[in-house]
Amino acid sequence: MARIGIVACSNATREFGCPMVVCLADLRGRKGAFSSYPKDEKLDLAGIINCPGCPTLTGPDKLLGRIKGLTEINVDVIHMSFCMKALCPFTRKYMEALNEAFPAVRVVLGTHEEHQTPEEYRQRIKKLFNQDKMNMVDVILSRNGG
Numbered sequence: 001m002a003r004i005g006i007v008a009c010s011n012a013t014r015e016f017g018c019p020m021v022v023c024l025a026d027l028r029g030r031k032g033a034f035s036s037y038p039k040d041e042k043l044d045l046a047g048i049i050n051c052p053g054c055p056t057l058t059g060p061d062k063l064l065g066r067i068k069g070l071t072e073i074n075v076d077v078i079h080m081s082f083c084m085k086a087l088c089p090f091t092r093k094y095m096e097a098l099n100e101a102f103p104a105v106r107v108v109l110g111t112h113e114e115h116q117t118p119e120e121y122r123q124r125i126k127k128l129f130n131q132d133k134m135n136m137v138d139v140i141l142s143r144n145g146g
């Protein structure tokens, strides 16, 4: 049995509310990055965490601290989600740091099947970031209809 942990980009999950439904469906259906496991090996989703956000100049230390949420529950494999692969400029550095800090844990790039290229995905996410959202200044200046 493979005990699997997934790390997702907080921009996708916390900012835009992704419930990771496609990652989880493909884990159950053994598609995408989950197709590489032997057919007779049971896959057990042990846990999911968000990236803690911008690593600052300290590099991957912030993620290494948070990843204990997975390593201390004895995962065998950590999958870096498709959103991390497509959106995060630090993913490669994170993977190197995880490999070094937790050599017994296999680190895999990707989760669900890629129905669009990372570049296409980035363009779609860019549109979400560029939505004209109201903020607290709109409340202070009574622009929100209140």
Ligand code: SF4
Binding pocket: 008, 009, 010, 011, 051, 052, 053, 054, 055, 084, 087, 088, 089, 090, 091
């Ligand atoms: S560091 Fe990478 S994974 Fe974490 S929130 Fe930023 S872009 Fe997403």
